[in-house]
Amino acid sequence: MTNAAVEARARASLGTSGDAIYRMVAAAVAARHPGGGTLLDVGCGSGRLWPFVRGRFDRYVGVDAVRYDGFPAEGEFHAAELDAQGLPFAGAAEVVAAVETIEHLENPRAFVRALARAAKPGGWVIVTTPNQLSLLSRATLLAKGEHNAFRDGSYPAHITALLEVDLRRIAAECGLEEAAVAFSGSGRVAGSGRHYPGWLSRLWPRGLSDNLLLAGRKPRG
Known part of the structure; x- marks a missing residue:
């Protein structure tokens, strides 16, 4: 892929996600990380x-194909084409996060x-990635033959749709331990711009959340 194509795909993502997704990540961090050290944010967008x-x-260290406006002044930015180059880091961070990034890449x-x-x-x-098992995604698949987050309007930014089971399998293949899945608790009602009430999404998070998260620990030894 040419540099221009890489930048065009990156810019199509707008470099940001919804607050519900960031709150989901923050909760996962709070439950697992005692504090201090480095956060490596891969596919960081605007930070x-x-x-x-x-x-x-x-x-805070951010990695992305391009540096977006608004990237935190106190952060360190590294440019990388994630499909082609991988990451120029090894054993570098206490937490490595990839928020709504894996669906943009060819090889998850x-x-x-x-x-x-x-x-x-x-x-x-x-x-984190879009939740293909949400009611909205299932309804769109039945009605349109494609997942909601992977329709023409999201292409070519979104190219790789993954299920919860795919994330769990990939985590196991990569040797990650204590793998667990969480949901954003925020989901759009099919056919409208409205969202389900938070209390209802919390009752059925898998079905009424637009996004999910997988967390896994790298072995200590």
Whole structure:
């Protein structure tokens, strides 16, 4: 892929995600990471994850194909074409996060292997992606023959649709331990711009959440 094509695909993502996704990641970090050290944010976009977790780390490092406007002034930015180059880090961070990034890439397994390499022993890898098992995604698949987050309007930014079971299998293949899945608790009602009430999404998170998260720990030894 040419540099121009890489940048065009990156720009199509707008470099940001919804607050519900960042809150989901922040909750996963709070439940697993005692504080301090480095957060490596892969596919960081404009760095909007950082304000949600700033108090839990000493250092923020962002990696993406391009540097977006608004990237945190205190952060360190590294440019990388994630499909072609992998990550120029090994054992570098207590937490390695990839927020709404894996669906943009051609090889999700190679990507998670790179995330695992970048984590310190005992560190955490956190990945989020659209939830293909949500009621909205299932309804769109039945009605339109394609998942909601992978329709023409999201192409070529979104190219790789993964199920929860795919993420669990990839985590196991990459040697990650204590793998667990969480959901954003925010989901759009099919055929409308409205979202389900939070209490209802919490009752059925898998069906009424637009996004999911997988967290896994790199072995200490």
